[in-house]
Amino acid sequence: MKNIYLISGLGADERVFRNIDFRGENPKHIRWINPFINESLESYSKRLLNQIESKNELILIGVSFGGIIASEIAKHVIAKKIIIISSIKSSFEKPLIYRIINFSGLINLIPSFLLKLYNPILAYFFGISSLEDKELLKSFLSKTDGRFIKWALKSILKWNNEMYPPYLFHIHGSNDMLFPSRLIGQVILIADGGHFMVLNKAEEISLKLREILKD
DSSP states (O other), rough: OEEEEOOOSOOGGGGGGOOOOOOOOOEEOOOOOOEEEEEEOOHHHHHHGGGGGSSSSEEEEEHHHHHHHHHTTTTOOOOOEEEESOOSSSSGGGGGGHHHHHHHTTTGGGGGGGGGGGOOHHHHHHOOOSHHHHHHHHHHHSSSHHHHHHHEEEEEEHHHOOOOOEEEEEEETTOSSOGGGGGGSEEEEETOOTHHHHHTTTTHHHHHHHHHHOO
């Protein structure tokens, strides 16, 4: 049995992996904890280490913001493989608009409670259309503290990472609107996959994961 840990996307929980077939593996879930005020990603990721039983030969699988967290955790453990899905592996892969928002400080003007509100535009940018996936997104938002969402968004905007290890594998959708695939290098591309493709492209992603995990 491989030593696999899963990290869901921003505000999401283990349900985001519910359609993924791990073929007999029994991965564990790293659950979100409340960040301290102005806590850095490095500090936050170190505190998540308490949820990891064995830190050797570790395989980390992270979706979206969870992929960024996986990259940060891997700096403090002996990782065998890092697999990120619908995420970024370096700050160079962030769209220019994110850099502008970070520089301007616009995120600070948005009340935390507004970040919890679901609207059809959000579903559009996440690339989801089914009622089931929309309801799951609504559930994620309703169960997540707006202050956590704001902290995480600010952390993504500020994330400054230039290097990543050769054992990092990046699965990404060609239609991802939050992290456009044209900005992503060295990627395993899923055709027509949106940002929420871990749910609606689960069969293809499961196949790619089995290929990566087979040795």
